[in-house]
Amino acid sequence: MRIGIMGGTFDPIHIGHMLAAEAAYDTYRLDRVWFMPSHIPPHKQGAGVAGEERLQMVKEAVQSHSAFEAIDHEIRRGGVSYTFQTIRELQALHSGAEFYFIIGADMVNFLPHWEHIEELAQRLIFIGVRRPGYELALDELPAFLHDRVMLADMPVVDISSTDIRERIAAGHSVRYMVPDRVYEYITRGSMYEI
Template sequence: MKIGLLGGTFDPIHLGHIKPALEVLHQLNLDKIWLMPNHIPPHKQSTTVNSQHRLAMTQAVCELYDEFALCDIEINRDTPSYSVATLALLKQQYPQHQFYFIMGTDSFIQLPTWYRWQSLFDLCHIVVCQRPGWQLTAEHPMASVLADNQLVSTSALTGKIYPIEVQPQDISSTQIRQLLSNLTVEERQDSNNAQLNALLPGVIQQYICQHSLYQAN
C-alpha cells in the first residue's frame, strides 16, 4: 500500500492539516494517510495540552474521515520524535508499504537541521506542500536537493520528492489556541460559530468544549 504520513503536535488538529492531506492523497493516489501525533517534538519547546488529549482528537478525525488512520508510534515514545527513527521503525514493521512523508515548504527548507535528514531518502518519498509565506528560491541549498530528487524514477520505492500544489490553508494551531482563549464558553459551544467552523471540524470543537481545553487562565 501507498501510505502518506503526516506528523505534527496537532495541538489541536485542524482543517489546515486535514484539507492538504486529503489533496495529497487524491493527487498521488495514496491508499491511506496515517496521522501521527508527536509526543516530544524536537523542534518545539512543549505542547499546550497533553498527549492523551492530542491523541484523542486525532483519533476523532480518523473516525470522521475514511481516508485517515491513526499512527501512535511517536506519541507512545518517551524520547524526542526524530523522523528518521520513526521511518526506520515503520519500514521494519511494514516492509510491504511505500511511505510518503508529508511536509510543508517551511519544513523542507529547514530539513538540514533535522537529525540524519539525508537518511530519510532511503526510507520514504518526500511530499512537499506549499505553505503561505514560504518560498524556495533558486539560490537556497535545498533547491538543488529538490531538483535532484525530482528526477528519481516514479517506480523507485524511496527517495523521490513530490512538490504538490494544494489549496493554501493559512491556519495555525497558535492562531486557533489564541482564538479559543478569547471566546466565552457560550461562543465555544455555538455550533454555528463561523470562525471556528472555518478552522476546526465539529468533532474537535465538541472535544475541546467537553474537556475545557485552551481556555484562558
C-alpha cells in the same frame, strides 16, 4: 501499499492539516494517510495539551475519511520524536510499504537541518504541501534531496494551531477552523482556556 505519514504536534489538529493531507492523498494516489502526533517535537518547546488528548483530537478529525487513520507510534514510544527513528521502526513493522512523509512548505526549506536527513531521504519521499506565505527554494536544497521532494497544492487556508490556541484563550470561537468533532472535543474538555 503507498502510505503517507502526516506527522505533527496537532495542538490542535485543524482544517489546514486535513486539507494538506487530502492534497497529498489525492495528488499522489496514496492508499492510506496516517496522522501521527509527535510526543515531543524536536523543533518546538512542547505541546499545550498532553499527547493522549492530541491523539484523541486526531482520531476525532479523521473518523469520517476511510483512508485516514490516527496512529500512536510516537506517543507510545515517548521522548523526542525524531522522524528518522520513527521511519526505521515503521519500515521494520511494515516491510512492503512505500512511505511518503507529508510536510508543509515551511518545513521543506528546513529539511537539510533534520536529524539524519540523508538516511531519511533514502528511506522515503517527502511531499511538500504548498501553503500561503512560504516560498519554496527546491533548487537550493542539497543534491541528495532534489528527487526526494515532490509538491502538492492545497487550497489557500491560513490557519495555525498557535492562532487557534490564542483565539480560545481570548474567549473567541474556533468553530469551522477545526473539524466539527474536534471542536466538540475541545469544548467538552475546556481545552486551551486560561
